[in-house]
Amino acid sequence: MPEGHTVHRIALDHSKVLRGKRIAVSSPQRRFAADAALVDGVRLLGIEAYGKHLFYSWANGLVGHVHLGLFGKFRVHRGTAPIDAPTVRMRLAVPKATIDLTGPTDCAIGTAEDRDRIVQRLGPDPLREDADPQRAFESIARRVAPIGQLLLEQKVMSGVGNVYRAEALFANGMHPNRPGRAITPEAFAGLWTTVVTMLRQGVVDDRIITLDRDEYELPSGRTRRGETTYVYHRDLCLRCGTPILTVDLGGRPCYYCPVCQPD
DNA sequence: AAGAATGTTATGTA
DNA sequence: CTACATAACATTCT
Numbered sequence: 062m063p064e065g066h067t068v069h070r071i072a073l074d075h076s077k078v079l080r081g082k083r084i085a086v087s088s089p090q091r092r093f094a095a096d097a098a099l100v101d102g103v104r105l106l107g108i109e110a111y112g113k114h115l116f117y118s119w120a121n122g123l124v125g126h127v128h129l130g131l132f133g134k135f136r137v138h139r140g141t142a143p144i145d146a147p148t149v150r151m152r153l154a155v156p157k158a159t160i161d162l163t164g165p166t167d168c169a170i171g172t173a174e175d176r177d178r179i180v181q182r183l184g185p186d187p188l189r190e191d192a193d194p195q196r197a198f199e200s201i202a203r204r205v206a207p208i209g210q211l212l213l214e215q216k217v218m219s220g221v222g223n224v225y226r227a228e229a230l231f232a233n234g235m236h237p238n239r240p241g242r243a244i245t246p247e248a249f250a251g252l253w254t255t256v257v258t259m260l261r262q263g264v265v266d267d268r269i270i271t272l273d274r275d276e277y278e279l280p281s282g283r284t285r286r287g288e289t290t291y292v293y294h295r296d297l298c299l300r301c302g303t304p305i306l307t308v309d310l311g312g313r314p315c316y317y318c319p320v321c322q323p324d
Numbered sequence: 325a326a327g328a329a330t331g332t333t334a335t336g337t338a
Numbered sequence: 339c340t341a342c343a344t345a346a347c348a349t350t351c352t
Contacts, residue, residue: 113331130331132349148349164349166332206341215332224330269330293330312343313331 111180111189112219114167124176127151130166183219187256188264198249201241208244208252209237213311221256225263227293227316228271229255236322237308237315272299292316 104120117125127133138159150168153160162168169175184200185192197218201211211217212226221229230237232255235248244252263269270289277299291299298305298318307314 128332130348131329132331132347134349166348204341210342213331222330313329 110186110220112183112186112215113222114179114183114219116176122173123170124173125151126167126169126171126176126179127162127165128167130164133165134163136161136163183215184217186219187253188220188260194249194253197253198244198246201244201249204241206241207238207310208235208241209308209310209315209317211241213313218256220260223313223315224269224290224293225256225259225271228290229259230315231292231318231322232259232271234322236324237310237317238324292318292321 103123106118106120109116109118113128115125115127115129117127119125135153138161148163149161150165151162153162185194185197187194200217201208204211209226209230212221212229213223227237229252233248233251235252259271262271268289271291271293272289292305293316295305295316297303298321301318301320303318303320305316306319307316309315
């Protein structure tokens with residue numbers, strides 16, 4: 062274990078807070094969950110997500126903060142953990158299972174104030190009951206920046222990500238380059254509803270599938286990237302067959318169909 | 325085996 | 339203070 066990489070022992074159910082990030086299961090069993098847990102002898106009170114930030118509240122008042130970033134991953138091991146785990150940043154363990162966290166952008170122990178500071182700088186999270194969509198609309202409506210860029214900005218709204226931004230814009234027939242200030246309240250309402258629906262579906266599926274299930278059968282067996290979306294990472298639009306284009310927005314490619322999403 | 329990738333923030337410039 | 343671009347960081351897979 063490298064210096065400074067403290068290992069914490071806790072247990073939890075992550076399935077509701079990972080937003081399309083899948084837990085890699087190292088054994089045939091699908092998922093691990095636990096009701097109660099200990100953190101170095103301290104009870105885990107709960108896990109909460111704001112956007113893609115995960116917070117672990119412990120009975121000693123401290124709050125763990127994890128952000129998976131691009132590479133962060135939880136691996137579930139049934140039974141005892143592998144001994145050799147030099148890159149593990151957090152270990153979640155109970156007698157029958159171990160979940161190891163590797164590669165996160167953030168993994169730290171802090172206070173409730175540290176958590177509040179992070180939450181304060183985030184826009185409304187479409188997955189949360191307490192989200193106020195009006196806040197997001199107001200920050201969009203006074204910007205000229207393209208909506209495709211704004212959807213990735215955490216202070217506009219939090220937790221959307223590159224797949225859902227492309228798929229939500231597609232579902233609303235909205236070109237990613239449309240300026241924020243050109244988004245009407247009605248158009249925003251549709252977009253917000255789509256994002257909420259898609260993210261909730263992701264929680265149910267524990268992966269990202271944006272296909273309308275009345276229209277498309279779920280892909281069976283192993284699916285590759287670009288098989289569970291309409292435009293994201295596709296060569297051709299699933300709906301109309303037009304070649305998919307990308308535009309760089311927020312430093313990342315935004316996939317869109319020029320026919321289904323006219324200017 | 326270089327390069328891409330389901331993310332975000334800090335920092336510099338205008 | 340706002341807006342925008344770029345760099346930085348994490349790791350695995352093809």
